[in-house]
Amino acid sequence: MATIKERTSKDGSIRYTVEVRLKGYPRQTATFKRKTDAKKWAQQTEAAIREGRHFKTAEAKKHTFAELVDRYVKEVLPNKSLSLKAQGQQLNWWSDRLGAHTLADITPAMIVQCRDELANAINYRGTKNTPATVNRYLAALNHAFTIAVRDWEWLETNPVSKKARLKEPRGRVRFLDDSERARLLEACKQSSNECLYMCVILALSTGMRQGELMGLKWSDVNLKDRYIILHETKNGERRRVPLAGHGLELLQNHAKIRRLDTQLVFPAVKHKDKPLDLRRPFETALKSAGIADFRWHDLRHCTASYLAMNGASLAEIAEILGHKQLNMVKRYSHLSDSHVSSVIESMNAKIFGGV
Template sequence: MALFKRGKTWWVDFTTPAGERVRETSGSRDRNQAQEYHDKLKAEAWRVFKLGDRPDHTWDEAAHRWLLEKKHLRSYKNTKVVIAWWHQHFRGKLLRDITRETIQIALDTKAGIWAPGTIKRNLEILGAILHRAADEWEWLDRVPKRPQAPKVQRRIRWLTPAEMQRLLQHLPEATAEMARFALATGLRRNNVLRLEWSQVDTARRVCWIYGDQAKAGKDIHVSLNETALAVLERQRGKHERFVFVGKRGKPQTQIYAEGWRAALKAAGIENFRWHDLRHTWASWLAQEGTPLHVLQEMGGWADYGMVLRYAHLSPERFATHASVVDQKMNVTISAQPGA
């Protein structure tokens, strides 16, 4: 059977001259396109077996196959965006023609525009595709060298309580409520936007984020303080399913940049992003002496190194440990002659 359907997608199925079975999705709902993909794979298998020839593959084929194999990734949508950007530069190009130079030329188009973290992320995804093409699919003899990703400086920006009050006063009411809840819980933007009543238990003063919704892929259990509970109480009855809604009573799907920027300007706050509300929450806790391992669990960070960014905000937590040296020194001094 050369072609068969699974759901709405056509799959190819054939045996190579070497006796190996090829059974994979064509990624297409169009039978003619699937047949073309089947014929191409079969012709390549014949050339490899009879002529010992490794066929040339294009960036388009590699990107397409990568996306087919990575549909299970939680970051799939973001990965598609990155691949689409590289596709602007490598469309139709043979994989063996992708070099350090051609990669750098592509990156130069974003010089002074992209932050180091964005460059690093784009290079990582490109590298992953090229490595798979060489190591798994055997489409390349070697992985081309790539420009070195710039070092990412971890950015921490947080608000003082006075700045927070000014910002909340100037935000639209619905946005202010979400910002207030983010500051009270440390939850990321999407977790606030998509929070459902089924994830909230005000009697137990908790809410939770499921693992498939969390960046680290693990459930997050949030203790609700009085501020968070008050926000939830004001949202009750506005929507049957979702906690936060917009002006027309429909679920809030995004934070509108215009209103956010206008509020920041009116409040006299610069260089501040929505995600910095989470940094503010963590910074306030660290300043009040919350142990970093507790902060890690509360914020749902998978990597302890991410929490260490806040260590410098609570140097007082080392005071008790530092005093141990006092005790040793005092013993030593008292034991000296004439002490």
């Protein structure tokens, strides 16, 4: 039962103190300026107590954010795909700033403050983090809080607001023209790293992500039937990648001299069970070729762009790259205008003929 008492404060204003008493539960009180607010709070509190929702906030006072991250990393992260394992590092970044706070104390404003710090931080490239990078950190945080609310019942609500996301610019389309591509491949051939040229060729010819390519195992490669099976992908689904042309020839030759003490196709020299790190050789090759504003991931943009310019549909590009949604590849649609025009011409000729 709820009781509302009217009181006059020292400054002469009226206050309404609500007291909710239900058998078997601690007494709950609150004070309001308006009686209507007091009645509304009483009704909501009584309903929440009867439904077992009200006292869950006590769990939020028992657990710190650091505990949430530790449990998430131990119980949830191992079940995610390899491409999402980076969320552990992202959550540790949040934990360094929010870890000492109880979950009850964390507010949307605190998260926004940390977000702005991340957005202004300088990364290893010497530039500020992009909105896309910041949003990936927010996505990791959001999922951790979602699990804490939905599965662990440590929180009533998720403090990560949808408004916390930063607006991202239109998708980047940076691909190599014929001259740039020739210069880069020649620089890769001259590299001291014997695998660089082959890896760049494979990246261009298949559209595989860097993590997918460097984590490749021989058990996933079928040279006889000319395809690769990717078990760990960004969208969590297996993907079949066809092999053809020069990339296939290079991989066939590489198989003849493969290392037998590891399953990795491209193992590190000193650590056979770790993937080869091509960051520095690739940056050196770019500099030697005189190519600016280009990253390894842009090789994937090259694949998509070349496919579009050679008549592939957006659906075909999405399937090759492993995108579930077509809006991820719409950025390449302007490159296939000639293909679209020919389709329109063909349709009109069939329908209207010589009319």
